[in-house]
Amino acid sequence: MLDAVLHEAALTRAELDRVAFANGPGAFTGVRIAAATAQGIALGLQIPLIGVSTLAVLAQQVADSRGLDAVQSMIDARMDEAYVGLYRRDAAGILRLQGEERLLPLDALRCPGAVYCAGSALRALEAAGLPVPEGDADALPDAAALARIAGHLAAQGAGGDEAPINYLRNRVAVRKTPTVY
Amino acid sequence: MNVLGIETSCDETGLALYDLDSGGLRQRLYSQIERHREYGGVVPELASRDHVAKAAPMLRELLDEAGGVAAIDGIVYTRGPGLMGALMVGASLARGLAWALQRPLLGVHHMEGHLLAPMLSERPPEFPFVALLVSGGHTMLVDVAAIGRYRLLGESLDDAVGEAFDKTAKLLGLPYPGGPELAALAATVDHSPLTFPRPMVDRPGLDFSFSGLKTFALNTMQQLSPLDDRSRAEIAHAFETAVVETLGIKCRRALRQAGRGRLVVAGGVGANRRLREALGEMADAEGAELFFPEPEYCTDNGAMIAYAGARRLAAGQRDEGVFDVRPRWSLEELTPLK
Numbered sequence: 001m002l003d004a005v006l007h008e009a010a011l012t013r014a015e016l017d018r019v020a021f022a023n024g025p026g027a028f029t030g031v032r033i034a035a036a037t038a039q040g041i042a043l044g045l046q047i048p049l050i051g052v053s054t055l056a057v058l059a060q061q062v063a064d065s066r067g068l069d070a071v072q073s074m075i076d077a078r079m080d081e082a083y084v085g086l087y088r089r090d091a092a093g094i095l096r097l098q099g100e101e102r103l104l105p106l107d108a109l110r111c112p113g114a115v116y117c118a119g120s121a122l123r124a125l126e127a128a129g130l131p132v133p134e135g136d137a138d139a140l141p142d143a144a145a146l147a148r149i150a151g152h153l154a155a156q157g158a159g160g161d162e163a164p165i166n167y168l169r170n171r172v173a174v175r176k177t178p179t180v181y
Numbered sequence: 182m183n184v185l186g187i188e189t190s191c192d193e194t195g196l197a198l199y200d201l202d203s204g205g206l207r208q209r210l211y212s213q214i215e216r217h218r219e220y221g222g223v224v225p226e227l228a229s230r231d232h233v234a235k236a237a238p239m240l241r242e243l244l245d246e247a248g249g250v251a252a253i254d255g256i257v258y259t260r261g262p263g264l265m266g267a268l269m270v271g272a273s274l275a276r277g278l279a280w281a282l283q284r285p286l287l288g289v290h291h292m293e294g295h296l297l298a299p300m301l302s303e304r305p306p307e308f309p310f311v312a313l314l315v316s317g318g319h320t321m322l323v324d325v326a327a328i329g330r331y332r333l334l335g336e337s338l339d340d341a342v343g344e345a346f347d348k349t350a351k352l353l354g355l356p357y358p359g360g361p362e363l364a365a366l367a368a369t370v371d372h373s374p375l376t377f378p379r380p381m382v383d384r385p386g387l388d389f390s391f392s393g394l395k396t397f398a399l400n401t402m403q404q405l406s407p408l409d410d411r412s413r414a415e416i417a418h419a420f421e422t423a424v425v426e427t428l429g430i431k432c433r434r435a436l437r438q439a440g441r442g443r444l445v446v447a448g449g450v451g452a453n454r455r456l457r458e459a460l461g462e463m464a465d466a467e468g469a470e471l472f473f474p475e476p477e478y479c480t481d482n483g484a485m486i487a488y489a490g491a492r493r494l495a496a497g498q499r500d501e502g503v504f505d506v507r508p509r510w511s512l513e514e515l516t517p518l519k
Contacts, residue, residue, distance in 0.1 A: 002280055013281060028226060029266045032233045033273045039237035040277020044250055161241065165233065173224040180354045181402040 020150030023051030048159025059087035061145035074121035082121035186487025189271030190263025195483030257490025260288025261507030294485035316448030317343035329517035335387025345391035377423035
């Protein structure tokens with residue numbers, strides 16, 4: 001796929017200036033595959049790495065395809081929770097995070113005002129029998145939206161050796177107290 | 182040919198650059214043990230998180246030292262067996278790097294890395310040999326005729342020997358990973374009045390079973406509870422004696438059955454002092470040569486992957502087309518070198 005994209009764009013590896021990846025939140029292993037692959041490319045080509053929120057990428061993709069100025073991204077996080085972020089378009093056309101990205105229980109999800117909602121959490125709401133706001137449950141973050149955001153960030157000088165993953169869900173293990181005889 | 186090896190199959194992030202021509206080696210190793218200790222075992226998700234956070238910075242450091250990415254002629258990574266999510270990190274990093282540098286890429290079998298680790302020592306064994314692989318994840322006896330020509334002689338039907346050590350240590354209230362701590366506790370007494378069973382030594386095969394030994398330890402502890410320091414040490418001693426003797430009996434049987442005169446011991450449990458002594462005595466009595474990898478290559482590391490991969494890359498092997506990892510993967514599926 002990497003070769004096919006470069007071929008279509010009539011670019012060589014050496015002409016790449018940055019490598020960007022969606023740095024979460026989302027399925028842990030999936031995010032890490034993107035992160036580690038991007039790390040390998042950045043190291044090999046000796047170019048900076050840019051991490052962009054999966055929620056931001058989803059918002060950009062939906063806002064651009066529907067001509068909207070605000071989108072609330074809501075990705076199903078399983079375990080009756082969702083990753084949520086509210087985004088508004090800035091003067092440069094980039095969707096900017098309003099407040100914080102959060103991991104919320106499905107029944108605590110709210111759509112502020114008449115903001116268009118997008119993401120797999122809409123389907124989770126429906127399955128849980130909760131009210132479903134207006135939006136697109138099938139929308140997925142895509143690499144073109146990621147590249148648009150990253151291109152804008154790169155023009156502002158973003159990028160570096162490291163780009164940490166933003167898991168949002170960090171309670172992933174339980175401490176056990178062993179029985180002592 | 183300079184080969185980069187990437188190992189992320191469990192809880193060690195290992196990187197190495199191995200020069201097949203000169204034997205020169207540079208490596209980096211990061212152990213996550215501290216992170217997993219409070220959970221009493223390896224938490225796969227935390228392991229994967231650590232790999233993806235540590236591997237790239239470690240690699241940058243290693244390459245800076247080696248003169249940059251131009252030093253890499255080929256890239257190999259642990260394809261399996263191991264934790265799926267952890268394997269994916271090393272495999273993805275390797276794949277991204279290989280694509281960027283347009284260098285050959287190959288997934289390596291983790292256990293082949295262990296089998297060949299003794300080749301990195303100053304006194305490498307010659308083929309053929311019998312290998313005993315004993316670690317937290319594996320217990321197996323393998324007949325090694327040559328690189329890629331492996332025959333599984335026996336393996337654990339349940340817990341790996343290192344796992345049995347760690348679990349019994351946990352029952353004794355020792356912190357994870359308790360194997361070495363259990364051995365240290367056992368060494369505080371000269372002998373034990375307790376006798377633990379030697380599992381599966383009275384049948385002809387070369388398979389192992391260690392979970393019963395852990396249960397025997399638990400039952401003993403419950404009978405003797407509350408335990409004082411001396412009885413804890415005696416339990417540890419009796420447990421270790423049973424494991425060491427069982428391994429010794431099976432190794433002798435494996436050498437005779439396979440008709441080999443060399444025994445190679447690899448894996449973290451190979452660092453156990455009493456096991457080394459017992460196998461030394463057994464090998465002397467059998468007239469066999471005994472080999473241990475350097476202690477740093479006993480546990481998981483990038484060097485053994487770089488070595489095994491370098492030999493295969495040099496023989497023309499490459500990853501073709503489909504890219505995957507193999508959390509479960511038999512050694513016997515591997516192809517011999519041409």
